[in-house]
Every structure is written in C-alpha cells, then in structure tokens.
Amino acid sequence: MGHIQKNKPKSHLSLQNIQNAGTNEINIDVPDSIIKTLEARKNHICIKKGDNSNPSCNKASIPGTVTQRSCVYGGARVVLMPITDAIHLVHGPIGCASCTWDIRGSRSSSDDLYKNGFSTNLEEKDIVFGGEKKLLETIIELNKLYNPAAVFVYATCVVGLIGDDLKSVARKAERLTKCRVIPVQSEGFRAVNKSLGHQLACDAMLDYLIGTDEPETITKYDINIVGEFNVAGDLWGIKPLFEKIGVNVSCAITGDSKVEDIARAHRAKLNVVQCQKSSNHLAMEMEKKYGIPFLKVNFFGIEETSNSLRDVAQFFNNPEMIRKTEELIKSETERLRAEIIKYKERLAGKRVAVYVGGNKAWSLIKAFEEIEMEVIMTGTQNGLLEDYERIRETVKDGTLVVDDANSMELARLLKKYRPDLIVSGAKEKYLSLKLGIPFCDFNHDRITSFAGFQGFINFAKEVDRAVSSPVWNLTPKNYSGVKENAK
C-alpha cells in the first residue's frame, strides 16, 4: 500500500462538491502526480481517504477521448437480452444489431431465441420516408417465423431522429399478432452513458410485463432475484442454495428467464437485488407498485454469499429456515476453506485493479480479500454518486478510485501502479496483456461462473490461472515507458 500513499493528493473532493458536479466545473487541487491527464479529467480520479473522497462522476465524456462507455441502447439491451424466449429486435441500421448480437454470455436452460440478431436494417429510403411500416411488417414476419413469447423493440439513435412512433407500432403489431410487443425507447444518444438504458429496460418490464399474468402456484417463500443475468451460468450457482434453505426462486430478472416468469413476478414476497447498478430502479418501483420489499445481496465471495443467504432467511424469520441456512453456510465454508488454501499460497499479497461497467466495482472487493489479495484500484464506466458512495464504504483508505477512465488513462494507471491483476472487460483485455499485466474477464462475455459458493472456487481458480501462469516469466520485466506520442 506504501506505493500508493506516496501519491496522496493534497486535498479531496467534498460531498458538497460532488452534488454540484453536474452543474458547474469545480477546480479541485489534485496534484498531477496521480497520472498525467486532461485538466477536466483530474477530479474523476481520486484516492480514498476517510469519508469525503469521491471522484467526480456522471458527466459527459470528453469528446475525442477513447472512452470505455457505451450508449443508452447498449444499456437497455444488456438488461433485457437474457430473456430467453423473446425476440430482441433492433430497430435501426444494421450496425447496432451486428455489433451487439449475442455478446452477452447469459446462459439458458431451454430456449435460445434470444441469441439471434434481429434487425429492421433501416436503409436510406427508410430514413427519408420513416421506418414504421418496415418495423410493423418485420414484427409480423418474425412472429410468423418464430411464434415468440414477446418481441422487444429497441429504438436506436436514428429512430429517435426520424421520429418513428415505436409505441403505436407496437400496439398495432400486438393487435395483429396477439403476441406481446414491447417498445424500448433506448435511442443511443439520450444520455451521457448507458445507465439510463438500464432504467429504460426496467421501465419497459414494469410498464408492459410485470403483473400481466398470474402464477399457478404461490408459496410463502417466493422470491425474485433481480439484476442477475446468468452470465456464464451464475444463477445456477445461486438458485440451488436458496432451494436448500427452503426459498423458492420464482424468477430471475432477467437471467435464464421466460417472458411468462417476468409477467408473474409481482406475486413474490421479496426481491433480492444482485446487480445494484442496473436493477435498483426495478426493485424500488416494484416495492412502490406491488409492495414487494427488497434486499441488496451479493453472491461474489464466501462471506458475501453467506450474509446474503442469512439476510433472506432473517427476512422470512422462519427458525427452520435460519437453522438450515446456518448449516449450509457452515458446511460450505468448511469445504471451501480447505479448497482455497492452495490458491491463497500463490495469490496472497498480490494487488488487484478493478475497472468495470457495473456493480462489480464494489461487489468483488470482499471476494478478493478472502483470497488475501489487495484491491488497490477500482472504478466504473458509468458510476453514479450512489455507486461511488458504495465503493467508498467498501474499499480501504489509499485505494485509487477512477470514474470513466479512457484508454490512455487506464494504460498510464496500469503502468504506474503495476497491479498483479486487472479485472475488466474485452476492450481493456489486450491493453493490459500488452503491458504484461494479468487479466481476468468479468464482463458480458465471461465464460466461467463466479457466483455462490462453488462459483467462488471457480473465481479463485480463474484468478490463479491469470496471475500464476509461467508466461509472465517470458514477458519483459522492466517497462521502459508507455508510448505516448506526446509533444
């Protein structure tokens, strides 16, 4: 940790400043010593110290930088895409569909309709004359070909500009096909990052789906797992744990789900929220509308998984369930502690940087502590103030916190701090590998499940595979410098 403390900034952002952040530029005295970057970017990087350090956030990326952020359409798409028996139809030019088709490693236990790339392929004449007719014909045709449980229609940038009325087309298509047609107003440019897309996806489910059907059976212990997308099969590491303690997972929103499951989700007794970046909004709205309370949970790491199960058992306040939960935790913890020793031998004391799109910026911290690794940097592409508050509560003093880092900043940070591992997504992968820094994928296209008790072992194994491989003995040891092309 000494490494970082040498670079302690002279002062930090105050909460007051953060709340003003959206309205005016604040001049904060953060020394250049963290890394060289643009003046306007300096207060987006800070070092956690005490209670009043958050980076500036939720502001437009600076034009011309290589931002890691995506668009509103992308945000909506990743939330809804795991619904397995629906058609996800992108209303726009071909690129929006062809670059985002089947990029999310959300697994399915039955249907695979969601894995297809559907597009209205808007062309020049559609831009001139409007794309509504083509959209209607496309929905009718797709309904005929696939008989889907629903069609989600995503608006892209150009659809917002030409003014296609998605809602009225969806209504008409629904009347003609008798299939649910759900508009998602996700024009890419609508916000500075994809967080709005997450919210719009939640709104689409709230407005058009949840509460439109009734479950056949209801138990006293029905829950929904909200914000669990079954990436690499994470859900399958969580669901059996609940089954063992007598809790019935009626639906995950949206991992490995069917349209019908989500339509019936309003009868659950409790919502547990896994991805608190994308899905808090949904849980809060369901509480307002249906009186379903919610708990924030985290299934990454032994302690977090144990506490999450405990919280749910406590919520139902059933002594038998509480007893079973403690038994499960005890036996699983013992099993894992024994298994984890060999990984700890190699990983203890190693330093980790986390740079992700969502709630992994804080939800992974405890899991790393359990394999005795130290998180020295964390950050997100789309964090809101509440996300950074959460990070601040979780990380130790001295941790570097970065908002919306562009690729040049990331490279400079990695070069300066030289962590033993970076946890990030595909766009950052080859940047870190080229610098000889081990990489672990924790994004949409992850292929190993990390959630729950068994997932924790997978996680340790994956981290070990990244960090301990002898390949790092072959890469250059002394890095002479990042090529900056600087003047």
Add this chain to the structure above:
Amino acid sequence: MQNNTMSLKTENQCVTDKKFAVINPCKMCQPMGAVQALLGVKGAMPLIHGSQGCSTYMRFQLCRHFREPINVSSTSMSEGTVVYGGEGNLLKALNTIWKEYNPELIGVTSSCLTETIGDDMSLIIKKFKNSHPDEDLPPIVPISTPSYSGSHVDGYDKAVKSLVENLAHPEENNHKINVIPGMISPADIMAIKDILKELDMESIFITDTSESLNSPLTDDVSFLPGEGTKVDEIRESANSIATISLSKHADSAGAFLQKKCGVKSISGPLPVGVRNTDQFIDYITKRRSIEVPESIQRDRGKIIDAIVDAHPYNYSRKVALYGDPDVVTGLSRFVCELGMIPSVVCTGVQSSRFVEDMEKIAKENNVSPVVLAGCDLYDLHQQVKCQDIELLIGNSYGARIAEAENIPILRMGFPVYDRLGAQRISILGYKAGIQMVDTITNIMLENYYDESGHEIMEF
C-alpha cells in the same frame, strides 16, 4: 430487406420465407469498415462522429477478433448536443485528439446520427483548421459513412478513397505499385508483401494493418498504430505506376487516382488459390517485364502437389461459403480447384459484382451454387439445410448453423472471436494456399473418415 436471392439452381430450390427482417446479419455498417482502413495508417486516430456506442461496440468486435488493444475515439454525442448539432463536439474532439495523442492523421467518420442531423464535417474541419492558422496540424480526413446505407465493405472503400482524395499529391513518378488490400487479415497483407518482395516490386499499401493489428508483445503499449502506411506514402500514391485493388469492392481510390493522376487501376480478383494468384503474379511480372522467379514457380508447384495429394478426400464435397463478397468469390474458385462444389454462397452485401463473379465461376467450373446476395445467416441456414452441405466456411457467427446441422466449420473472415489466430489466418498466395489445402482436407478426414482412414459410409 431487399433480398437479392439469385439462384442459379433450376430445381430443388429452397425459397426464402422472409422479406423484411434481418436475422443474424452477415454484414456490418459503414464506419466499421472505415475504422479498419484507418487502423492501417501509421499514427492515425480514427474518430467516429456519433454516439459512444458506435466506437465502443466496434472496438469490442475488433478487440476480440484481432486480440489487440484497439483505440477508436468518439465525439460522444448526447441529447443536448444532438439538438444543437455536432459542431461543438467535433471541434472539441479534434482539439483533444490533436493535443493528447499527437497523431499523424485524424480520420473522421460520420454515423447515422450525425448524417441525419446534417453535420457538414468538411466545413467543421475547415473551421477547426482556420482557428489554428499557425499550428502544425495533422491531416484531418472526413469520411462520410452513414450506417443506413451500404455496409462495412463500402465503408472501407470510402475511407481509402477519402485518404487518397485528401492526401495524394502528384509529383515525380516513382516505380512503385499501389496495393489496396481490402478487408483482409494482417497475415494476408503480409503474404502479399512477401510475394511483392520476391518479385522485387516496390509497393505502397493503402492501408497496411499487417503489423498494427498483429503486433508483438514488447515493453510498451502505443495508443496509435505504431506501424502501417505512412501519410507521406499515401501522398506519394499519386505517382505510382499502377493501383491494384485486391478486392473488387475496394477500388474507388484506384479509379480516383486513374482519373485524376493517370495512375492505371485494376481491381481483383482476390489472389486466393492457384488461378487467382496466377492472375496477380502475371499482372505484376508484366508490369516489371520480368519472368516469374524460380522461388514463386516452386511455390506454385507445391500447392498443385498439395491439391493432388488431397484430391480424393475433397472431390465433390459440398461447401457453403459466407462473408465479404470478394472473400467468398475467391474461396469459391479455390474450393472448385480442390474438386469441391460451392453449393451455397452468401454475402450480406448488396452487390451485383458478386453475383456476376459467381455466375462466371459457376460456368467455368460447371457448378450451380445458390447465390445469396444482400442476405443473412438465416437465409444461409435455410439453404444449408436443403443442400446436404458437408463443410461451412465463414466467420464465427456461422458456428451455430454448423452445430445445428452437425457439419464442420472452417472459421474464416471477420469476425473470428471464438478461436485464436484470426490475425494469423492467411488465404492469399500459393504459400498460404498450401496451408489452406491441408486445413480443409484434414477437416474432411476428421469428419468423414474413421480412425484407420476408411471413408465412413452408411450401409
């Protein structure tokens, strides 16, 4: 979608059952192609004038295909800036890139968003230049690539044309040949460079991703392509003896140079397999007035030797090919040389050239493929189902068709994200062709012959 399903089959024809939807696209949008061309210019920063998603998702695709860090900047348009037009964002972006990255060139591509709101990029760039009269600015090249027309193939073509239009400068003649490679792999570009070296032909590649998208792990990371075509080389392209566009769909810059600077232009075919490579070598040796060197003749002999060794295993096997038009036609001719039958060929691009080329290949080889132009992988799948296809050749997106129909797939083209080595796959020239013969034949052996080498037959 206007399916341009041109079937050369007269009977047993499967009719596509859809007219409007695109299901599993076999093309991408214009900026994607333009960005790939720009990544082959040394020190160039591609800038997409649009929403952040455009650059981010394209980087995602390019990263997982090439397995290299890819930098593409964005003007980060959002609601407020859309209302007032993109001028402010574009000016800011140019300033940021110029100051922060110190590039040797900035290539600005438009998107559906900024084309529709009517931003005049050339005018905005002029404004930027005028506001820095005494500064040494890098060349800034606007490329109009609305994503609602054409495809990534057109985007590539437009980017190369814009580079030449903006930079090419007629001076004294040189003895070089311009090569516009089209959207081929870094290894393919390297293969052509090697051939030209053997023919002692100096060349200017517009553009050259052979090193920038297949770079070694050293002790640093660069934010801009550290290798590639130099800006000065593009300037010099006006003085070359000829331009050869390997892809017929990337020949606009060649046509421009011919018209404006009198540089002779020829286009295609992509030098895949024996006959297409013969044509390429022939053209160059005639330019140079030399005989085909011994080393190249030996390579030619070796590929024919390989095909002879392989022929019993490949004869009359039915192949389906999909991807970019010139790659598909090139490979179709090649599989015919192996004795295989291209039964279905598919490209997402609307292209009459593709259809014409396939007609020629069909006639020349006495085969009758179902030709799908402007189609998608759904259409391909329907055709694969009813043609008893034994091998699929195309990008990773076809893997699910292969799985569903239980046929082998050879991953090739763009993108290949679920296997390693996309940047090292080469199909051009005799040498790479030899590897291809082996790869294809071994796939046939693995799938249609048993452990002891007997053909698996149903009795």
